[in-house]
Amino acid sequence: NFSLFRIYKNQDNLNNLDLSFLPLIFDKFSLSIFLNELKKISEGVPLPDKKTKCFLIWSQFISFYGKNFSFLEKDYWNKQLNEIALFNLPLNNECIQCENKCRLSITLDSILTEKLIYDCENKYKMSFFGLLLTALGYSLKSLTKNNLNYITIEGDGRELLKNAKDKNSQSIDISNSIGCFTTMYPIRLDVLDDLFSTILNINETLNRTPNKGV
Numbered sequence: 001n002f003s004l005f006r007i008y009k010n011q012d013n014l015n016n017l018d019l020s021f022l023p024l025i026f027d028k029f030s031l032s033i034f035l036n037e038l039k040k041i042s043e044g045v046p047l048p049d050k051k052t053k054c055f056l057i058w059s060q061f062i063s064f065y066g067k068n069f070s071f072l073e074k075d076y077w078n079k080q081l082n083e084i085a086l087f088n089l090p091l092n093n094e095c096i097q098c099e100n101k102c103r104l105s106i107t108l109d110s111i112l113t114e115k116l117i118y119d120c121e122n123k124y125k126m127s128f129f130g131l132l133l134t135a136l137g138y139s140l141k142s143l144t145k146n147n148l149n150y151i152t153i154e155g156d157g158r159e160l161l162k163n164a165k166d167k168n169s170q171s172i173d174i175s176n177s178i179g180c181f182t183t184m185y186p187i188r189l190d191v192l193d194d195l196f197s198t199i200l201n202i203n204e205t206l207n208r209t210p211n212k213g214v
Contacts, residue, residue: 027156027181029156030180052177058181076210081186084186126203130202131199133151134195136151137149137198138198147192148190149188150188151187151189152184152186152187153184154184155184155212157181158174158175183214185209190202
């Protein structure tokens with residue numbers, strides 16, 4: 001038998017609560033939402049009246065969107081898939097080997113980390129995620145000897161689509177909903193002549209991705 005909740009007393013006679021969830025129906029954001037709501041209940045804090053949409057309504061809309069609006073994104077994704085297929089041909093025929101292997105660990109202090117996360121967004125209008133992908137692009141270039149490489153990104157899938165409406169024409173908000181909304185989509189990492197141009201190019205690529213892969 002599978003138990004979702006299990007309450008028991010530990011050696012100090014304190015109550016413990018074990019929670020078990022299947023990752024296919026419960027992503028990491030759901031866990032944060034669930035624990036936050038559980039904390040409010042335990043502290044006697046009333047839950048907000050406004051509810052977000054459930055996973056069933058969202059999945060029904062995604063099915064509807066795919067049938068009626070997929071043409072808006074079809075050309076973009078077909079182009080991506082065709083380019084990836086051509087890119088993979090030489091990689092499949094060549095075995096990439098690294099003769100000299102090493103492990104490098106770098107730790108950033110809190111001040112530099114804060115600058116990377118906040119200054120990139122506020123001052124330079126560049127996402128921190130874009131910088132990480134830029135670094136990955138350069139690493140892949142040294143491995144494959146290609147300026148252009150492709151990766152698969154996993155997203156949280158909790159994007160508010162422009163046309164997302166339920167049968168009552170209300171916006172479908174899943175920002176505080178429990179479920180697995182994870183998305184996976186390909187993206188190109190193109191290393192240009194200089195670092196700054198590469199950062200701008202990869203950020204623009206991220207911004208051009210329709211609905212962040214949903």
